[in-house]
């Protein structure tokens with residue numbers, strides 16, 4: 001499958017000479033945009049997605065849905081229109097490096113009539129996929145996968161999935177559960193999915209899935225721990241208003257903390273489906289003041305960065321940026337509970353241990369995280385491993401440490417193509 005990935009773009013992270021006060025306007029949540037696209041594609045009428053994220057992950061998701069017969073009009077940046085159509089192959093889906101596509105679209109493909117091939121970036125083939133594929137097979141889907149159980153794979157859609165009961169070990173990714181649940185109302189018998197194994201990470205993402213399913217009209221029962229039941233039935237087209245991406249905002253908040261300034265994320269809703277409470281607790285423990293007002297969500301640096309001990313299993317996406325703050329803190333930190341991030345865009349534990357150590361920190365690796373002993377950091381070339389959040393972490397360190405260069409900043413296009421320019425503007429005092 002021909003695949004286009006951005007050329008590596010080396011980048012010198014700007015260092016900050018003074019605290020800054022800025023308001024940032026960021027695009028929509030990746031996770032909400034991905035779910036809205038899938039639910040809209042499976043609905044019984046058209047949908048509108050307001051303030052979506054336009055980035056590599058969501059554009060590849062859009063392309064994948066179009067290949068399956070869905071009409072997605074993305075001409076207007078603020079308002080995407082989705083018109084469901086009969087799902088059909090033959091089709092090819094490039095998942096890029098997106099967990100959301102490789103886990104959310106195979107169930108949709110199994111509902112299509114025809115053959116749908118999936119592949120992605122080289123590292124996408126190493127990301128865990130087997131449990132969701134095996135669960136889909138047990139629910140009646142016909143799928144050929146690689147010997148490792150992952151990409152590349154071919155879904156031989158029969159136009160329906162029988163559904164019923166399935167057991168899955170979703171300890172490697174909550175997206176296995178989300179992927180099955182999002183399509184489940186369209187399974188002939190619905191779905192009763194039971195997780196068996198070590199805890200499922202990223203609970204807030206699971207709640208986002210069930211909230212959005214209900215908002216689309218699905219009947220979902222999650223009253224029994226580790227069991228999700230979805231009744232068969234129609235989902236309705238609707239208007240989805242996407243919240244600004246909280247994980248994408250994390251490096252900007254960290255910038256306020258590192259420089260002793262303030263960053264406001266504008267457009268933040270009074271009630272959110274993202275884990276703002278957990279982020280607030282963590283940033284406050286490190287030394288920030290977090291407030292919410294009509295202007296948005298504001299994080300103020302207090303001039304203090306404390307080390308923390310935290311289990312990040314619920315918010316593992318935040319690990320790289322929190323690790324950067326830990327390396328700049330006034331005491332040691334232990335960030336644990338995230339073994340599964342070894343299966344993210346790269347092995348994030350190994351990558352953070354390697355790169356923070358190179359910059360001068362003393363880092364001890366554990367199976368499920370690491371301990372960071374801050375030391376004076378020095379200039380370094382930070383390898384980004386095609387991982388947007390490794391680039392964010394390097395940029396945060398670069399604010400305080402002159403001479404931090406990144407092997408590639410183009411990888412930030414996965415979730416925020418404007419990152420280098422927004423970041424440089426922020427440091428230069430230009431509001432976005």
Ligand SMILES: O=C(O)C1=C[C@@H](OP(=O)(O)O)[C@@H](O)[C@H](O)C1
Nearest residue numbers: 031173174175178201202205317
């Ligand atoms: O469902 C989602 O949108 C996501 C779930 C989480 O995945 P894991 O449970 O694999 O960590 C998160 O880390 C990822 O960035 C987005």
Ligand SMILES: C=C(OP(=O)(O)O)C(=O)O
Nearest residue numbers: 097098099100317344345
């Ligand atoms: C883990 C992440 O992405 P994905 O959706 O590709 O799993 C992430 O964005 O931090």
